[in-house]
Structures are given as structure tokens and as C-alpha cells.
Amino acid sequence: MGPDTRTLVQQLLKGNRRAAARLMSLAETLSPEAHTAIKQIYPHTGKAHIIGVTGPPGSGKSTLVDKLIHEFRQQKKRVGVVAVDPSSPFTGGALLGDRIRMSRFATDKGVFIRSMGSRGSLGGLAWATHDVVRILDALGKEIVIVETVGAGQAEVDIIKLAETVVLLTVPRLGDDIQTIKAGIMEIGDIFVINKADLDGADRLYVEIQTALNLGEREQSWEPPILKTVASSGEGVEELARAIQDHHTHLVESGEIKQNLERRCAAQLETIVEQSFIRKLFVQAEEREHFHQLVQKVCTRRLDPYTAAELLILRLIQPRIESDSS
């Protein structure tokens, strides 16, 4: 075993990259030890501007992130990147290839890039992505960019994490109805039409503009729609400026407080929900009880709502005997 958790955290706070990397691996185990580390790190977080970049597979997220890193480095900002790619639902393995596009920054000490497998999480991030972002924040990164798994229509967990969400789309994915569907089209603070040199970019621009104008709600922030060609860097400077503008808007309007509260609430909810579920499986006895209830639900001796109530009751008051068949 290497150094203990406390030592790693101390090293992290001094800016040690190796300690940061090891704490990230620890965070990914989701173990009590991992949570102990995050408890120590949390007071040192909250300084980074967290930017989410999401959009369909192949839309150019990694390439765009590479160009954004460049922009922020020009401004002398320290940048962290978390890039999530899917894990196999069959083997748990993953091929994490987002670094390929960003390898020119591998040796820039002002940049730290970490790849993550989604490890069974379905919302476009991994369970531990929040913690990895916290570690980058504590490492002193002023900007943290989170690149989600290639997202379809409903992978929207990024709004629980990022202060500014950049939603990428590309021409010719579908008709205008796609742009007014619920889900991912609602989460963009900034819309980016990447590969804007392809046919159909102008039409997509109008479709998104129309979709945004269909809403009746008065919004203090109107999401800009930008065109980029990430591979050549076209439009990226404007995007970096729009990201900064969004941050300034949040600060000046005071919305940054609600934004933060919303994200903290969502994060806390997830932790409570997941801790609860995990308790069912930690002890053999609990697992056994769970499986007994599953059997009853399957054989229609019990409905799933009652079974859930029994499970919750038992977790709150572990001594209650809940065998009610």
C-alpha cells in the first residue's frame, strides 16, 4: 500500500499531481475510505468554474475541449478536464479515447486530464465524477471542463454538476421536432453547432433559434447559439467568451446562488438515495432480506410499493422484524 489517505490529501492540497491521480482512483471505488478523503477535501473546493460539455457521440466534444483548453491556457488559467466514456455493460471494461484529441496538453503542467469509465451510471457521467471534479478543484484548477459520455436525449446529469452547460449538436441529425423535445435540448446554457462547415448548419441554427423562441417563459439568460468547426478552431474564441459571459451573468444577476443551491441539492439527493440503496447490499443479512422480498414481489405475494416501504422501514429502524407474509 502507498501513503495513507490523509497524507495523499495533504499532498493534493500542495498541488501534487500524483496524489491527485491516486485520490481519483480511490474516489472511483466509492468506498468508505474514498468518502473519508472527500470529506477532508470538500472544505478546499468551490473555487473552480465547472463547465459541462455534452452532445451526441462523434459530435466533436473532445476536439472542442482541446481547443477550449487552448483558449483558457492563453488566459493563463489552470485547467482540469474530466472526460467520461462508456463502460461495457457486459464486461465492465472501457476504451477511454478522449485523451487522443488533447494529447498536446499532456506535458503542460497547468493542465490535468483524467479519463473515466461510466461504470454503470446512465446519466452521462460516472458516479465518482463529482468527486474527481472536487479533487481537481482542490488541486487549484480554476476551470474544470467535464466532457460527458456521448449523450442522446436524456443523459442530463451534467446539470447537477456544471455551472455552465455547453450543448453540442451537429447538422443533419433529425428534423425540427428533435429541437423541441424535452430532455437534453433544455439543458444548454450555450448551444454550439459544431461541424458548421457541413451542409445543414444554417437550417439547424434556425431550428434551434425557433425552438428557443417558442418558450413563453421570460428568461434572464438567453442561450446563445454559436457555430464552430472544432477541428480548425473556428468559433472557439467566441465560445470561450460566451462561457465567460454566462459566468458573469450568473454573478451579476445573483443567479449563481440559486445555481449552486440547485446543484448542491441534487448532489445531496443522489448521495442519500444511493447510500440508502447501498445499505441493502452491504451486509449479507440485508441482502438476504432484500432477496426474500424480491421473491414475494415476483410471486405476487407482495406488491413492490409495500416491499419498498418494508425495506426503508428496516433501514431506518434496523431492529424491526419486517416479515409480514
Added chain:
Amino acid sequence: MVSEQERKIRVLVAKPGLDGHDRGAKVVARALRDAGFEVIYTGLRQTPEQVAEAALQEDVDAVGLSILSGAHMRLTEEIMKLLKERDMGDILVVLGGIIPEEDYEPLKKLGVKAVFGPGTPTSEIIDFIKSHVK
């Protein structure tokens, strides 16, 4: 559902140097993925510094280098040195590609734990990594 997870084996598959043949590296990366590993693939033409720094940031358990350019001695020596400088001298490093047999021993002296030549079954590589990571 979130459940506590075992540490997954993370492997960096890198192609240092100037040759542009990455089919072998991709075949291995894919096989390791199917064996349940998390494979971080860096792409072509990486410098030794890029490889070592990616290994550090990704906190990998093993590094697999694919070299077909003939520059394996120099590249490997440099990468091993840079890994040691980063306190990662003890991670597993294996090689694949076109490596003359007479170089196997000198490479092992540099700290490379295995060299897998053309035709090696991917299962052999998987088993080797599984049994040698710490």
C-alpha cells in the same frame, strides 16, 4: 445502482515514436477492454514525456507500449526514466510490436516485464497483466 467497486485495472496503451501503424495497438486495446480493463488509449506519435505524464494523470496500473519503428531501445529507456522520476518506477510496463529477439534481454534490464511479438494471442497478454499488476 451505486455499489462499492473493486479497483479496476487501468492500462495505458500508447504508441510512442514516429511510426503510424496502430492496428496492433488497437487490437490489444480492444482485447483488454473485453477483459474488463479500463484502457486509456493515447493515439499515435506520443513523446516519452506525453506517455509518462498520461500514465501519472490516469494513475494506471500498467503501460503497454507499441513500437514498430525500431527505436524501441531509446524510447523505452526514456519512458522508464521519466516514470521513475514520477515515482512510478514500479508500475508494469510491457512492449509489443516489431522487436528483434536480441533486444528482449536489454529491454528487460531496463525494467520491461514482457515483450509480446507478432502473433501473440491476446489472452496471453491479458493473463500476464492480470497476474503482474499490484
